[in-house]
Amino acid sequence: xxxxxxxxxxxxxxxxxxxxxxxxxxxxxxxxxxxxxxxxxxxxxxxxxxxxxxxxxxxxxxxxxxxxxxxxxxxxxxxxxxxxxxxxxxxxxxxxxxxxxxxxxxxxxxxxxxxxxxxxxxxxxxxxxxxxxxxxxxxxxxxxxxxxxxxxxxxxxxxxxxxxxxxxxxxxxxxxxxxxxxxxxxxxxxxxxxxxxxxxxxxxxxxxxxxxxxxxxxxxxxxxxxxxxxxxxxxxxxxxxxxxxxxxxxxxxxxxxxxxxxxxxxxxxxxxxxxxxxxxxxxxxxxxxxxxxxxxxx
Numbered sequence: 001x002x003x004x005x006x007x008x009x010x011x012x013x014x015x016x017x018x019x020x021x022x023x024x025x026x027x028x029x030x031x032x033x034x035x036x037x038x039x040x041x042x043x044x045x046x047x048x049x050x051x052x053x054x055x056x057x058x059x060x061x062x063x064x065x066x067x068x069x070x071x072x073x074x075x076x077x078x079x080x081x082x083x084x085x086x087x088x089x090x091x092x093x094x095x096x097x098x099x100x101x102x103x104x105x106x107x108x109x110x111x112x113x114x115x116x117x118x119x120x121x122x123x124x125x126x127x128x129x130x131x132x133x134x135x136x137x138x139x140x141x142x143x144x145x146x147x148x149x150x151x152x153x154x155x156x157x158x159x160x161x162x163x164x165x166x167x168x169x170x171x172x173x174x175x176x177x178x179x180x181x182x183x184x185x186x187x188x189x190x191x192x193x194x195x196x197x198x199x200x201x202x203x204x205x206x207x208x209x210x211x212x213x214x215x216x217x218x219x220x221x222x223x224x225x226x227x228x229x230x231x232x233x234x235x236x237x238x239x240x241x242x243x244x245x246x247x248x249x250x251x252x253x254x255x256x257x258x259x260x261x262x263x264x265x266x267x268x269x270x271x272x273x274x275x276x277x278x279x280x281x282x283x284x285x286x287x288x289x290x291x292x293x294x295x296x297x298x
Contacts, residue, residue, distance in 0.1 A: 025057075032060050037067040048077065055084045062094060071102045089120045097131040109140045116147035123148040155193035161213040163237050164195055164220060166265040171293040173273075181291055186211075197224075220244060222261065227251070233261055240264065248277055258282040270294055 028043030044061035047054055058081035065074035075098050082091045092115035099108035112120070123145050126132060135141035155161040168188060173181045182201035189196050195211040207226030214221055217234070222244050224231035233246035241264040248259040258278040265271050271293040276285040 028057070028060070032064065035067070037064045040064040041068060041070075048080065052080060053084045055081050055086050058084055059086055059090075059094070062098070066094075066098050066101055069101070071098050074098050074101075089115050089118060092118075092120065093122070093126070097129075100131060100134070105135065105138075109135070109138070109144070112144045113140070113147075116144050116151065119151050120148050121152045123152060153191040155191055155213070158213070158215070160215075160218075161193065163213070164211060164242055164263075167211075167242070167263055167271055167293075168195060169293075170296040171271070172296055173291040173293055176290055176292070183296065184293065199226075231259055231261075233259060258285070259288070260285060 024043065024047060028040060028047060031037075031040035031043055041061060041064035044057045044064060047057035048061050051057070058077050062074045062077035062081060065071070065077060075095070078086075078091060078094055078098065082088070092111050096108040096111045096115075099105075099111060112126075126148060127136070127145055132141065150157045168186050171184045171186070173184055175181055180202055182199060182205075184197060184199045186195050186197045188194070193212060197207075197209040197211065199205075199207045199209075205226065205228075207224060207229075209222050209224035209231075211220065211222045213219075214234075218236075219234050220236050220242065221234045222231065228251060230249045230251070231246070232249075233244035235244040236242070241262050243260070243262050245258075245260045247256050249256045258281065260276050262274045263271055264274075273289070273291045273293060275288040275290070277288040278285045
């Protein structure tokens, strides 16, 4: 064998340079984004043939083939993507689309139902995808959407995480004599997993707290922060009241004391908030603050 032929064979057998591989991906991705499915399918076929573990190439090859009506080939590429590590829920959605393209609606619904049980999210995409338009009036598909929405917002459907809902609102707060003490706004955030409190006192003081149910500890926790105090208390519902206990810590003195808070909803819509604190290590407690929450406008 001549030296020239040996050098040529060595060059042909060498790995594809990274820059060239990146360029091939860029070209395939550009066709995919332009929804040029014929060109995208061809490009991803080459990439998938060169590297069977290329998850993106295998997945996008499946999508491209589905759009071209090549459903059996699309399923083969999707199976390869799943074997290469494609997230199961993402694979399930694409699998359902391919099954629908093959006219297998019952199997598509079974796939989505199983994925929903495994934690599938993306209810907005499911309800908006054109591929699922034919299922929108189907009772089973509506059940899937409901299950997916629950997966996205677990706190909204957990009774323990809803126990403090009675405190949510915009309130004016008065003391036991009816004297205005300030206003407080408690709002839900992060998929209803946390209650955010923003307090503005009559004399100018402010503060805020985060309140949430910790499923690991199976208890509620409040972390209050103001310029004067940090309060960290935990607990739960007891005899119709939210009872949280822990400590208060003062920025100025650095002193730490046992602290307790009790919130009680009344039948007239008012919420009583009662705080007490101990200066003897928890042997006895003294009143710290009492407020009656009235909905703003009352």
